[in-house]
Amino acid sequence: METQSKPTACLALADGTVFYGRGFGAVGETVAELVFNTAMTGYQEIMTDPSYAGQIVTFTFPHIGNVGTTSEDEETADPVAAGMVVKWDPTESSNWRATTELGEWLRLKGRIGIGGLDTRRLTRAIRQQGAPHVALAHDPDGNFDVPALVARAKAWQGLVGLDLARDVTCAQSYRWDEMRWAWSEGFAKREGEGLRVVAIDYGAKRNILRCLASAGCDVTVLPATATAEDVLALNPEGVFLSNGPGDPAATGEYAVPMIKGVMEKDVPVFGICLGHQILALALGARTVKMSHGHHGANHPVKDLVSGKVEITSMNHGFTVDSQTLPAGVRETHVSLFDGSNCGIAVDGKDVFSVQYHPEASPGPQDSYHLFERFAEAMKARRA
Numbered sequence: 001m002e003t004q005s006k007p008t009a010c011l012a013l014a015d016g017t018v019f020y021g022r023g024f025g026a027v028g029e030t031v032a033e034l035v036f037n038t039a040m041t042g043y044q045e046i047m048t049d050p051s052y053a054g055q056i057v058t059f060t061f062p063h064i065g066n067v068g069t070t071s072e073d074e075e076t077a078d079p080v081a082a083g084m085v086v087k088w089d090p091t092e093s094s095n096w097r098a099t100t101e102l103g104e105w106l107r108l109k110g111r112i113g114i115g116g117l118d119t120r121r122l123t124r125a126i127r128q129q130g131a132p133h134v135a136l137a138h139d140p141d142g143n144f145d146v147p148a149l150v151a152r153a154k155a156w157q158g159l160v161g162l163d164l165a166r167d168v169t170c171a172q173s174y175r176w177d178e179m180r181w182a183w184s185e186g187f188a189k190r191e192g193e194g195l196r197v198v199a200i201d202y203g204a205k206r207n208i209l210r211c212l213a214s215a216g217c218d219v220t221v222l223p224a225t226a227t228a229e230d231v232l233a234l235n236p237e238g239v240f241l242s243n244g245p246g247d248p249a250a251t252g253e254y255a256v257p258m259i260k261g262v263m264e265k266d267v268p269v270f271g272i273c274l275g276h277q278i279l280a281l282a283l284g285a286r287t288v289k290m291s292h293g294h295h296g297a298n299h300p301v302k303d304l305v306s307g308k309v310e311i312t313s314m315n316h317g318f319t320v321d322s323q324t325l326p327a328g329v330r331e332t333h334v335s336l337f338d339g340s341n342c343g344i345a346v347d348g349k350d351v352f353s354v355q356y357h358p359e360a361s362p363g364p365q366d367s368y369h370l371f372e373r374f375a376e377a378m379k380a381r382r383a
C-alpha cells in the first residue's frame, strides 16, 4: 500500500542531481529550464505569465497555495509556466477571493507541481550553475525512470535560439478596454475616445494591457508576426511592444523589421521586457543569455536620468548588452543587483523601453508612471 511519505514526483537535473517530493496538479512529465522566483506573493500571476513558457518556476517563498486561485489573477488563460516547485505542499486556501485550490487549478491547466523538497538547496544550485535544464515527473504510483528523466533533461535544446512568442501570441487581433483592478470597483472598463495604441502581443500579460487602458489608451492588440504595414494601417499614435518568452534574437527575425518600419514613421514606441530586448535588437544592439536571470518582485533599479531608485518586478533570462548600444541610444536604467541594463531611450525621440515590469502583477507599482509617460508623449503630439 502507498504510504504518505512515498515520493509521487521527481525533479531530475541534467547534471544527474535528483530531488523527490510530492506531486500535485497534472500527472505526467515535462522538460524545461528551471528558474527561481523570489516574490512572496502572486504565484498565480507568475504561473500564468506567458514569459515563463519553456520554464519551470521554483518559489523561494515557502508558503505557496495558501490564498488559492481566482480567474481574476490570471495573466493569460493558457499556457502557464511548464511546472512549479514549492517547499511545502500547498495548504487549503484561506482567502475570500479564492474559487479553486492551487492543486486543482494546476491540474485543470495541465501543469505539474512538486512540493516537499528543499527549495533552498535547489536555489543555491541554480545560483551556482546557472538555470539548469530539468525534467519534472508526477506519478501517483511513484514509478520513475530516473536515468530516462536525466537523459531527457540533458537532451533538451534549451531556450537559446528558441522562438516561443509565436506559440503564445494571440491568433487574431482584438480590442482591450479593461482597466486596472480597484477596491470596490474590480476591473472597470475604459470609456470615451482614447489614445490609439497598437500593442504587439509576444505573450502579453493582461495587466500590461490594463495599465495601458488606465493610462488612457484605446488598445488594439496584434499578433506577434504583424508587419509594419499591419501596424501602420491602424494609424496608431503609439506602438507598444509586450513581454514574452524565449530568446529575443529568435523572435527578432520578424519583430525587428516591423519595429524598424514603425520607427521610420516617428511613432512613439514603448517596450517592456522582451519588447525592450527586441527594440534594442532593432536599434542594432545585442542580447545575451544570463546565468540564472532575474525573477522576483524586489529588484532595485536605478533611473540614470532622475537618479531615483525604484523597486521592480522582474522576469527575464536574457539581457541587453549595454556595451553594444549604438550612438544615439542611451542606457536609462541599470539593475542595482548586478549592473545589467534595465532600460534604454533613443535620443530626441519618444522611443523607450524597460527590462523590468512596471505593470507589477505581482510586485510593487513604483514604475506605473512609465505608462503615463508613454501616454503623455502621445498627448503632446496631439497638442
Ligand SMILES: NC(=O)CC[C@H](N)C(=O)O
Binding pocket: 051, 242, 243, 244, 245, 246, 247, 248, 272, 273, 274, 275, 315, 316, 317, 318, 319
Ligand atoms: N518577461 C519577459 O518578457 C522575458 C523576456 C525573455 N524571454 C527573457 O527571458 O529574457
